[in-house]
Amino acid sequence: MQAFEYANPSTLQEALSLLGNRWGEVDVLAGGTDLLPLMKDEIHTPRRVVNIKNVKELGGIQSTKAGLRIGAAVTLEELLQSALVRKTYPALADAARGIASPQIRNMGTVGGDLCQRPRCWYFRNGFGLLARDAGGQALVPGGENQYHAILGNSGPAYFVSASLLGPALIAYNATVKLASASGSRDVPVEKFFVTPQNDSSREIALLPNEIVTGIVIPSAVTRSATYEVRQRQALDWPLAAASVVLRMKGATVAGARVVLGHVAPTPWVSEEAAQALAGKAINEETATEAGKAALAGATPLSQNAYKVQLARVAVKRALLQAARGRA
């Protein structure tokens, strides 16, 4: 880890005044579950680290007129323990529950989940966000790509978005609230994740002088669930995940949001799956068809065809789980 200046603001204004204008200069520290390893591996070498854990405005979960507001510094465990979240937004609770390490749930935050960097092992080994060799050649297509993208992977990015909450938040049409010293703005979570075009840009729409302050999830009567395929019961990243939100009209689907995780450089909204479900009852057959529809356009790399099957199953099982409702 390289030496850095440590700032410990207690107000949002103060925190915002400490940010930089270019990526790489300043990093924001919340739970640190991703930032500290990045710094130890010298993937991030900020000259300043701004701790936001003491900024009160960033905490708390409240019901508001616009929906449920979740502060960016709310921990994943707080999220999971919230009766309101568990009852009304089960897809979000499922995603938080899947983070099978109490230590990470206790330290990691909602804002941190959205802003964490990809787990791509070429990136983590210092070959850059787009994983290229010294000659600029992309390493992933001809390399070890078993954990990489099967959708949206025509380049230049091949990693999968690491966010675990992103797919559920997108399925709920949530908005992320961003603030900078000059003001604040709201961005749909769906637009928050972007596919970077070069190594110096980011995989999120946040600007270097901004902080995520919170999330707002509109209230609606829906059925929802997240299903993740993980190899280990112990802490592990999903191999594929799906969050679904269903608006039901009687026994049939009036509207569906199907969002896949860990299959593309961003959470992947599948309009195809939503269309396949419209007007249908959810059963094994329709859920299977939706899974197939969601992956119809998949373009697996040399080692990750299996993820197509896993993603189909994730969609199917998330739909069946949502339709069954909470156990």
Add this chain to the structure above:
Amino acid sequence: MPDYSWPPKAKRKVMGRRMDRLDGPEKASGRAKYSSDVQRPGMLYAAILTSPHAHARVTSLDTAEAERSPGVTAVEVVSGPGTEIQWAGTEIVAVAAATEDQARDALRKIKVQYEVLPHFVKDEDLNKAGSRARAAGEQVTGDPDQAFKQADVVHEGYYGIPVITHCTLESHGGIMEWQGDQVAHWASTQALTGIRSDISTSLKVPVGNVTVHQDHMGGGFGSKFAADRWGVAAAQLSKKSGGRPVRVFLDRATELQIGGVRPSAYAKVRLAARKDGTILGWESQSWASGGVGGGGRPPIPYVYTNIPNQRQTHQAVSINAQGARAWRAPNHQQACYITQAAMDDLAAKLNMDPLELFKKNADVTARAAVYRQQLDKAAELIEWKKRWHPRGQSGPGTVKRGLGLAVHTWGGAGHASQCRCNIHADGSVEVELASQDIGTGTRTIIAQTAAETLGLPVGAIKVKIGDTAFPPSGTSGGSTTVGGVSSSTRKATMNALAKLFESVADSIGAPAEQLEAVEGRIQVKGAPAKGLAWKAACQKLGVKTITEMGENNPKQPGGLNTGGVGGAQIADVSVDTETGLVTINKIVAVQDCGLIINPKTAESQCYGGMIMAGVCGALFEERVMDEQTGRVLNADMEFYKLAGIGDIGQLVVHLNMEPEHDQRGVVGLGEPPSIATITAIANAVTNAIGVRVTNVPLTPARVLAALEGRTA
């Protein structure tokens, strides 16, 4: 010479008891000081610059700026200009500084230039190996051609098991303090006595000037025998820093790149059999790699060694990766998997229950009766008769369940060991050995052995190990420790007791040879009322201390220890055929292990072996090399996957403790139960889903590919 033989089982009071580890509370509460916890006055921290290239030549090196960096006391070049680097992670320069951060800051100021050379890092595809594969020659037994001609059934299969690392909980390293002509080392080692010689040789310091200390260490599994390049560099840094202690411990990423690996093994196998399941012939073309030196021939056919007609070829594949080190039962997991996955497939081809096939062919093993009995016991514990189904006939539903079995063998006779026993006039007893407790419970079983011999409670024995000031004892490798230290302890304590008997014979009024030590008393055999309490007896020593030695000579163990064991394991798994995820329901292990000093720590060895080498190796562990960059891509604990508690399933251990086992003497147990588990799990998965997943670990990618008839 006294009769050192173990007391009969019925008479043992301390040995054979399920005792908690003596150091358990210390370890569980964090009070135990591992060598990586040790802080020495004035201690410096070493950091090591490593090569990012898998194959390169160092052309120039400039450390001037690093030497001037704040806090830096010394710089030691490990791989100077001209050195050919054979794997990424190779140590180039070590730096000592007042803090770890300062040492790492200094590393960034070192300028190294490399001439990058072509590398080769993938070992599975033999067609790509070219000149990197070296043939080890053909071995033929009997008449394999004739056997395959006569066979009713021939099974052909391919099996692969990859390179994995040791991934010890405590990383590799230690503290080196080289002051004047004296070297002190706080080690994380499996070989306290051995590493002393290694340091002496490496540093050209007389062995008597080297001391090694280690109270606790966090796992070695075969990877921690030597001082290693980082240890030698730390010693040089200490010397250059005026003798200040230098701490070096590899970080996890480096540890996973250079701390040692288990070699891979791949094989194309053919088995010839009669309709009734009798195996007539074996043919294999195997290859393996543990690194730049290639990889040894796994001992195949494994356990079923005496298949009458065999032909084998083997090729050692050299890759640009760190060299292999002994890995808990070296080459046995590989050999077991290649042999017994093939036998399981043969059974399926014959429409035969594999339990019957494994038992039927037991005559070509070294211990037919043992394996038949163990297989029956394991089958009983898992309810094989009731629950086994022919391959693939698990029934409807997406989750399929299956059973699979495997057997193994190991040596485990005691190593050379010397022990000193002191009995003081205040009644206190010390047992001293330059041995090490590598986490197995060595302290505890030494105390049990001494307490048994001296007729005292375990708490009355002070066990002193982990220091080369004590008499030399062997390396903890090959499951040799328990046999070695229990035998030397038995002899030393008996010799000391004989001296005590001599000292008190007159006071008690009976000849020394008629005395016995029982329940805290020295008393006359057959007349227990006539005697002295232990403390009163020791008081008779006056100003004397009894100091006696005992030695285990592996060539003459005198019945106290022996080697050669068998074991059988059966796994019960469920496989989600939609996701390829494997869940372990239960694994049973039946293990032969001679006289058991502590059934609890013995069972712990089985659990540990089944989890570490079995569940992890079967489902998760694999080092991922990248041919483009030559690097290990998963040198971290995120993608170098190990099992967590929720992944393990139920483990059932049945130790063979019948009189015929007990009479054999003590046998080591660290390795045997770690061997068969991978194969049992893999065979269970095959039984569940109906097709062989040829390569472990059994990842969703591989399981789904096998189900779809693809290669992953």
